[in-house]
Amino acid sequence: MKVYARITGTGSYLPEQRLTNQDMVERLAARNIETSDDWIVERTGIRSRHFAHPDSSSSDLAFQACRRALAAAGRKAADVDLIVVATSTPDMVFPSTASILQHKLTLAALADGEERGAAGCPAFDVQAVCTGFIYALTVADAMIKTGAARCALVVGAEVFSRILDFNDRTTCVLFGDGAGAVVLEATEHEGHGSGILAAEIHADGKHREILCTPGTVSGGQVLGDPTLKMDGPAVFKLAVGLLDAAARGAVEKAGLTLDDVDWLVPHQANIRIMQSTAKKLKLTDDRVIVTVHDHGNTSAASIPLALDQAVHDGRIQQGQNVLLEGVGGGFTWGAVMVRM
Ligand code: ACO
Numbered sequence: 001m002k003v004y005a006r007i008t009g010t011g012s013y014l015p016e017q018r019l020t021n022q023d024m025v026e027r028l029a030a031r032n033i034e035t036s037d038d039w040i041v042e043r044t045g046i047r048s049r050h051f052a053h054p055d056s057s058s059s060d061l062a063f064q065a066c067r068r069a070l071a072a073a074g075r076k077a078a079d080v081d082l083i084v085v086a087t088s089t090p091d092m093v094f095p096s097t098a099s100i101l102q103h104k105l106t107l108a109a110l111a112d113g114e115e116r117g118a119a120g121c122p123a124f125d126v127q128a129v130c131t132g133f134i135y136a137l138t139v140a141d142a143m144i145k146t147g148a149a150r151c152a153l154v155v156g157a158e159v160f161s162r163i164l165d166f167n168d169r170t171t172c173v174l175f176g177d178g179a180g181a182v183v184l185e186a187t188e189h190e191g192h193g194s195g196i197l198a199a200e201i202h203a204d205g206k207h208r209e210i211l212c213t214p215g216t217v218s219g220g221q222v223l224g225d226p227t228l229k230m231d232g233p234a235v236f237k238l239a240v241g242l243l244d245a246a247a248r249g250a251v252e253k254a255g256l257t258l259d260d261v262d263w264l265v266p267h268q269a270n271i272r273i274m275q276s277t278a279k280k281l282k283l284t285d286d287r288v289i290v291t292v293h294d295h296g297n298t299s300a301a302s303i304p305l306a307l308d309q310a311v312h313d314g315r316i317q318q319g320q321n322v323l324l325e326g327v328g329g330g331f332t333w334g335a336v337m338v339r340m
Contacts, residue, residue, distance in 0.1 A: 001188040004195025005144035005152075007338060009073025009183040012308035013064035014295065015052040024173050027166065035169045045271025049176030049296030051161040057091040059100040061179035062157035065304070066105060073183035075151060077109040078116045080183075082149035083123035084140050086132025086156045086300035088329070089163060090125060093217060097157065098123035122149075129211070130267050130328025131201070132156055132300030137184070137324070137336050138199040144186045155181040156300035163213050165227035174270070175228070176296035180304025194319065194339040198253035200246055201334035210234045211329040236273060242333040243277045247325045250335035258282060260321050261337075263310065267326035268292035268302040277325070289315070299328065316340060
């Protein structure tokens with residue numbers, strides 16, 4: 001018998017405030033900066049994004065996504081024995097967003113009349129920017145396979161609106177806030193079962209400067225610029241090749257071929273990156289889940305948000321092979337091949 005980590009429930013959450021490209025045009029015009037719906041749609045595919053209320057943090061968005069994922073899996077907070085949160089916009093320097101999330105889940109469980117919540121289980125953050133969810137899923141999968149956990153909450157949650165420079169039109173129109181979560185549970189099968197079939201993650205710090213938020217906290221002050229910086233064309237060039245290699249690596253490790261892939265759920269950075277990657281992999285557009293037009297780039301939240309949308313609208317079905325892939329600051333990249 002082999003242990004697999006199976007996705008038994010998905011959930012996601014988008015903040016209420018939705019900004020269309022026209023809203024961004026007006027917001028930037030107030031700073032004498034020009035942009036247009038046409039430019040944003042043509043270069044990125046984005047039509048709108050969601051921004052969280054100033055009082056709301058990554059753990060708040062994660063909490064909503066986790067409650068939905070737990071409900072979908074038919075699980076309670078007390079069943080969870082591992083929480084991994086991927087975020088680059090944590091609530092605080094420390095404690096981890098995962099610890100804060102764990103407490104919120106516990107309080108909610110107790111308020112619902114349950115005997116206990118998720119308190120006591122390990123909870124930690126993973127930081128791999130837009131590849132964060134792929135990293136988090138890979139770590140949770142490994143822990144389930146070794147018997148260290150049996151029921152994990154794996155979450156991507158971001159409030160990127162907090163780190164955008166609204167004087168930089170090349171970046172501020174690209175990102176949004178949101179959260180997505182999956183419940184990952186141990187199951188035992190003979191031979192090929194459902195669950196995570198293969199995963200691979202990579203990093204190369206030599207590209208750290210083409211996509212970064214370089215500010216830091218020191219001596220009670222923020223030192224350096226705490227807003228997102230990106231060399232868009234350099235990121236674009238690097239991203240397509242890395243995604244292609246990671247996707248092929250995960251498919252091969254799983255003992256499958258690209259023809260076996262029912263769905264590609266890529267990191268939702270930009271429609272052109274997604275189309276270029278799918279084309280290289282010879283996957284037709286009708287096999288690619290795209291949400292970037294509605295959500296913008298929500299960094300670590302983008303893959304679980306897209307996955308949840310496609311599970312709930314019925315496109316992704318039990319037994320199908322789904323290839324998740326991501327690339328982001330670091331540079332980091334990776335892919336996970338999962339049978340639903
Ligand atoms: N509105 C209007 N014009 C703009 C805007 C804007 N919001 N932003 C840039 N421009 C202008 C530039 O100033 C430039 O004008 P110029 O020619 O007069 O100097 C022109 O548009 C072209 O600029 P480029 O940066 O060359 O535009 P490009 O076609 O490369 O598109 C983009 C920029 C969309 C960022 C592209 O490089 C890209 O998709 N990069 C990938 C990066 C990405 O998606 N990152 C997401 C985060 S990373 C990740 O998740 C992996």
